[in-house]
Amino acid sequence: MMNPPRRPSPVDSNVVDTQAVDAxxxxxxxxxxxxxxxxxxxxxxGVVVLALVSREGGGVNLLNALVRLANxxxxxxxxxxxQLALGALxxxxxxxxxxxxxFAHGDTMAFGAMGVxxxxxxxQGMGISAGPLPTALLALPFGILGAITLALVFDRxxxxxxxxxRAAPVTFVIxxxxxxxxxxxxxxxxIGPGDQRFADGVRFIIRVQAFKEMTGLSEGxxxxxxxxITLVVxxxxxxxxxxxLNRTSLGKAxxxxxxxxxxxxxxxxxxxxxxxxxxxxxxxxATIAGTLYGLDKSFKPFTYFQLLLPIxxxxxxxxxxxxxxxxAGGFVVAFSEIALTYPYRRILGYLGxxxxxxxxxxxxxxxFAVSFIILVVVLIWRPxxxxxxxxx
Amino acid sequence: MRRPFWLVLGMALxxxxxxxxxxWNVALAILNLQLIxxxxxxxxxxxxxYGGLFNFGIMGFTALGGLTAVLVATPPVxxxxxxxxxxxxxxxxxxxxxxxxxxxxxRLIKVKALRGPAVALVFVVGLALTRWFYSPSAxxxxxxxxxxTGFLGGLGxxxxxxxxxxxxxxxxxxxxxxxxxxxxxxDYLAIATLGISAALVAVLKNxxxxxxxxxxxxxxxxxxxYEQDLHGQDWFIDLSARVDMEPSLxxxxxxxxLYALLFGGVLLVLFWLAHRALHSxxxxxxxxxxxxxxxxxxxxxxxxxxxxxxxxxxxxxxxxAGAMLVTLNGxxxxxxxTPFRYTFLVWVMVIVGGSGNNGGAILGGFLIWFLWVQAEVxxxxxxxxxxxxxxxxxxxxxxxxxxxxxxRQLLMGLVLLVVLRLSxxxxxxxxxxxxxxxxxxxxxxxx
Numbered sequence: 001m002m003n004p005p006r007r008p009s010p011v012d013s014n015v016v017d018t019q020a021v022d023a024x025x026x027x028x029x030x031x032x033x034x035x036x037x038x039x040x041x042x043x044x045x046g047v048v049v050l051a052l053v054s055r056e057g058g059g060v061n062l063l064n065a066l067v068r069l070a071n072x073x074x075x076x077x078x079x080x081x082x083q084l085a086l087g088a089l090x091x092x093x094x095x096x097x098x099x100x101x102x103f104a105h106g107d108t109m110a111f112g113a114m115g116v117x118x119x120x121x122x123x124q125g126m127g128i129s130a131g132p133l134p135t136a137l138l139a140l141p142f143g144i145l146g147a148i149t150l151a152l153v154f155d156r157x158x159x160x161x162x163x164x165x166r167a168a169p170v171t172f173v174i175x176x177x178x179x180x181x182x183x184x185x186x187x188x189x190x191i192g193p194g195d196q197r198f199a200d201g202v203r204f205i206i207r208v209q210a211f212k213e214m215t216g217l218s219e220g221x222x223x224x225x226x227x228x229i230t231l232v233v234x235x236x237x238x239x240x241x242x243x244x245l246n247r248t249s250l251g252k253a254x255x256x257x258x259x260x261x262x263x264x265x266x267x268x269x270x271x272x273x274x275x276x277x278x279x280x281x282x283x284x285x286a287t288i289a290g291t292l293y294g295l296d297k298s299f300k301p302f303t304y305f306q307l308l309l310p311i312x313x314x315x316x317x318x319x320x321x322x323x324x325x326x327x328a329g330g331f332v333v334a335f336s337e338i339a340l341t342y343p344y345r346r347i348l349g350y351l352g353x354x355x356x357x358x359x360x361x362x363x364x365x366x367x368f369a370v371s372f373i374i375l376v377v378v379l380i381w382r383p384x385x386x387x388x389x390x391x392x
Numbered sequence: 393m394r395r396p397f398w399l400v401l402g403m404a405l406x407x408x409x410x411x412x413x414x415x416w417n418v419a420l421a422i423l424n425l426q427l428i429x430x431x432x433x434x435x436x437x438x439x440x441x442y443g444g445l446f447n448f449g450i451m452g453f454t455a456l457g458g459l460t461a462v463l464v465a466t467p468p469v470x471x472x473x474x475x476x477x478x479x480x481x482x483x484x485x486x487x488x489x490x491x492x493x494x495x496x497x498x499r500l501i502k503v504k505a506l507r508g509p510a511v512a513l514v515f516v517v518g519l520a521l522t523r524w525f526y527s528p529s530a531x532x533x534x535x536x537x538x539x540x541t542g543f544l545g546g547l548g549x550x551x552x553x554x555x556x557x558x559x560x561x562x563x564x565x566x567x568x569x570x571x572x573x574x575x576x577x578x579d580y581l582a583i584a585t586l587g588i589s590a591a592l593v594a595v596l597k598n599x600x601x602x603x604x605x606x607x608x609x610x611x612x613x614x615x616x617x618y619e620q621d622l623h624g625q626d627w628f629i630d631l632s633a634r635v636d637m638e639p640s641l642x643x644x645x646x647x648x649x650l651y652a653l654l655f656g657g658v659l660l661v662l663f664w665l666a667h668r669a670l671h672s673x674x675x676x677x678x679x680x681x682x683x684x685x686x687x688x689x690x691x692x693x694x695x696x697x698x699x700x701x702x703x704x705x706x707x708x709x710x711x712x713a714g715a716m717l718v719t720l721n722g723x724x725x726x727x728x729x730t731p732f733r734y735t736f737l738v739w740v741m742v743i744v745g746g747s748g749n750n751g752g753a754i755l756g757g758f759l760i761w762f763l764w765v766q767a768e769v770x771x772x773x774x775x776x777x778x779x780x781x782x783x784x785x786x787x788x789x790x791x792x793x794x795x796x797x798x799x800r801q802l803l804m805g806l807v808l809l810v811v812l813r814l815s816x817x818x819x820x821x822x823x824x825x826x827x828x829x830x831x832x833x834x835x836x837x838x839x
Contacts, residue, residue, distance in 0.1 A: 100579065101579040101582070101583060157809075158809055158813075161813065169578055169579060170446060170578055170579075171812070171816070173446070173578075173579055173582065174739070174743055174808070174812060175809065175812055177736055177739065177740075177808065178740075178805045178806075178808035178809035178812060179805065179809070180736070180805070181736070181740075181801050181802070181804045181805030181808065182801075182802055182805030182806060182809070183805075184732075184801045184805075185798060185799065185800070185801030185802025185803070185804075185805060186802060188795060188798035188801060189792075189795050189798055189799065189802065190795075192791070192794065192795050192798075193795075193798065305731070305732070309583075309586065309587055309590060312583050312587075313587070316580075316583065363598060365594065365597065365598040366591075366594055366598065368590065368594065369590065369591040369594040369595075371587070372587030372588060372590055372591045373587075373591065375583065375584065375587050376572065376573070376584050376587060376588060379573075379576055379580060379583075379584050380572060380573075380575070380576075383576070383580070
């Protein structure tokens, strides 16, 4: 009777745990892992075969196909994946520490991004700019402050009460829906429901035309500044987050609390301090993700709600409660969305397979649906996700 | 007097005030949607209040009910059937055969190494075959007079039949979804159902051959007379002279009142059924499962089956509400199905009204819909009052006035948070049983 009731497992108790199966049948014999060099040789062989198969001027056509793939699948996938990963990191941290899915997270992203936009407008009005980079990067700290304030207000006025009561997780989820409505209303009240474009500075690092002239290929490659910034910022933020979680005493306290609340409390960790910092970090991540998404696409209050589902999908696919899983999940979801809805006709054409159909697995309209399908498949067949996240 | 009495009286007075201050037309329009919202809330209450299922897929079942209204009431398009009906039927057959084959292979092939590749092969071949039949037929159907039809049409039956059929279709789909997802618990079930419902709506938006997708079906027949038909009748002109009202005004009122009678009848029947179910041995078993699943399982209750049952029943009620909604609007617009309006708002209704209490859920439906509609009117009024000190052309005032209708999201959130804090079991809490208090599910978890 020492433990308070833990969260139920996400699957039925009558579904046998995989570990239990292992324990019963003894250690299963796993096939030996393929060494990485073999995979590399395989890929190289594949490339050579494709080059041979391709029509006249095989090598050039292969390059064209690769460039087209990079331009329309790989680069957008990486930047969208980074944005999802940052959002999913926030969701997964809140889940790990507070033990509920924060439905307000998408709107927190919108709120933070809104702060950034407003400050950007002020900075632009004062004539301050970041040179070739978007002014929004300068405004980012202010947006983060705004989002942190909002998150802490909600924590103090709403969540702390239920935390002290040790309320059931569903109560938190319902409270977070209230927070979602309030945040959404605030964003609409302050900035309006319309479309906002706030990206300035140099738009492209590599332009299609310049790339074509430089390489002589018929396919162009474009790299937008916002895409590069997204990747760079995401890498910095993730490195910082991992250093924080693994090296600082506060980060270790958070992980300990997430791992076993009672043991953490016994060893003198202050739960309020852990909660405070969780919200601060989650709000920071949300603002950065929201701003990057807004820079890359455009800012509209309701798109951030739609983003919530891919973000949940990323967190769960990766294994909820696992920061690394959130990142992996973000990329899995982003690449599936883009790769499943991209028409491959031109690419196949370069490789010598002419077809009339678009060779598109799913119509673009189903882009958002892809993440739900992945989500449901993962929930049912591998509920702990790729990284065997916690079954809280 | 008891609390329910005052709350119902207050709601009635508020509606009457709208009738007097704004117009009776508005009041009746609000009442109609309140009745539909109450049916939806009743459906969610059956799932969450009786069974403790965290279903965030309400939007999907509402949309399915709406789809049924189209499929039942619109006249069939024979050219479209001739153009692609056969192909689509073949696609359906190949899809079913593929599913059956995959299922059978899973069972029949005992060698583990063979099972995966065999299933994958059958799946890919089946998918290719299905698309082979599907794509040209769908395109052919959509090409039939695309500005008016471009879909298969329906059965051409009276639309009121679709209320039952909508419930049936929602129940059938809920059975499939429930079989897939009900192994999940709490947040996971919520997220999975939210995702599935969004995928369902995506299908409705994009499969134009089914119900015209985002091109909408706008001319659905009505179960009640049209206003202009009433105008022409002698007895009606007589009546309007007797009550001293313009015929055009009165006809609008009469039509809306007829709708309200129909919806009210459905609500009463469903409420009676839900009430009887909750106070039967079945209802007590459901609450036992909800409050202590392990104990109920130990007593020999089949928890998984009961969960599936309550999921199907609740979804059927939501489907009925969805069909009624499309009947009232006279049009089916898939793009209007958003989770905010059709999932979370309904949840706010149930939580605020009182989960586990059918009367509470219905009251929540009435109250929250009233606030949701009136906030759109009240927001600008409030902003005008608040900013009356400012110049007319001040940018702040202009901005605040233009965004004032969006106050309602804020209001809903605040209502939810306040009720959850001060009266966590809702305005009309679940009735205590004979043998001790009902457990407070929302507020605390016993440690």
